[in-house]
Amino acid sequence: MNYRGPFRVRADRDKPYPEILHPGDAIVRVTRSCICGSDLHLYHGLVPDTRVGMTFGHEFTGVVVETGSLVEKLKPGDHVLVPFNIACGVCPFCKQELYGNCHESNAEATAVGGIFGYSHTAGGYDGGQAEYVRVPYADVGPVVIPPEMDPDDAVLLTDVLPTGYQAAEMGGIKIGDTVVVFGAGPVGIMAAKCAWLFGAGRVIVIDHLEYRLDFVRNYAQCEAYNFRSLEDPVLFLKKTTGDYGADVCIDAVGCEAAGSAMQTITGRKMLLQAGSATALYWAINSVKKGGIVSIVGVYGPTFNFVPIGNVVNKGITIRANQTSVKRLLPKLISHIQSGYINPKAIVTHRVPLEEVADAYHIFSSKLDNCIKPVLIPPSAYI
Amino acid sequence: MENEKSKFDHIKGWAVDADSRNEPTYPMKKYTGDDHQRLNYTRPYQQPRNVEVLHSNERPGLTAVFGTSVPPSGLSGKVRRYAFNYSEGSFGHWLPLLLADRINVAEGIIDDFRKGVIPNILSEKGWKAEWKYNRKGLVQKVLVTAAVTVVVIGLLRKGNANG
Ligand SMILES: [Zn+2]
């Protein structure tokens, strides 16, 4: 996959085979890779330092074909799932299990750790929407896929499920809490599903696409509402929670939110703020006093128009981070094995890697009721 | 809790991860003490640098491992180098980077031609999928563009005839 500019990608054959550049590296032959909602921010040209010629893809599984001299835990032939964060495992942040905040994986920025295929602002690594990919710190991130696990479940463990889970976890959900999730994309769907695991008493999802609302109602057994049919989503949420506000609000949308003309124009069209912060705005305004707002939607590096006065006056706790995928994997693998979560059910499209341009267009334009597309490289039909 | 449980019988795994210790400071405060050592930890082996890598001015040098996907080059590369004089939170950093990205798109097209590739922009934009799943929208777009073109050409001709 080769990025050529906003809304333009193609499958190219002349990209060189990746090399071991560090003794901790492995080379992995990709078996599955996903297109993620956050890839769309790159695809739309909103993330600074997204260079023409880059390969995207931070959600992938693959077979190890080569390892560097310092790699001990992996060997050629292992089928692994690779967390989207590139993490060294030894810096103070990694030691604290904050794998998304590693200090030794992204030279270009200190605010964000290294991420596969996610612009040079996230380290300038080529991603997994390819046949082969270089995986740094191969002893830290990758996990061998349990033999009985479906590869589609495995690839969703690289980002979507852990991110939805961490969104719910950061919400500090208590038994009986009302949880509102903004966004019914793959991560919002998983956040709604995982909110129940923490004992939520009521889960409400807000989005504007009917097919996604239908999907999340079925998949996550929750209530789901279309904000386009609500006059004021904040007022609606107050009314439906006894004029009180939700206990926990989750922003699973990030910088391309629809729903507010002011935010859309300043954030998405003029790029005067780091994306439109509509979902965050609604989350802060519809959570109860003393409630918790959990943010996993992607925002850019600088500022956003956020109602900080309401945060102060209402005594809101805001929690946000890139997901520590590796920290959550043991628990989530066991949840899949126990049948609590069935991630592969959100995969709606399986597309050969050669048709990557069409896959991006379908996902970006929300065509064909697309929830989650998976790309399969020609060498991966195993 | 037992009462609650039966209410949620239809939801597999309800409250399996409920934990009174799940207060909002977890896991941010998973305190190890290491964070007070700042940067005095044993760093991983340093990846040799064989391409140009820009680094944030908020850190002394390169990270132990770094990406080498597309080194800065050409005019866009010049703009990117300039951007890295400013810290990550500053407009001086990210506005030039966005500008460089736009310049880079033109460089990409020039580069394609230089290699004898004629970029198939329609196919890169996924027009095949648009034709398959949004034919009406695509037809509308084409018709509107055609109509606008006809009107503009008409106006230009009229302008020429008058002038
Ligand atoms: Zn993702």
Ligand SMILES: [Zn+2]
């Ligand atoms: Zn680290």
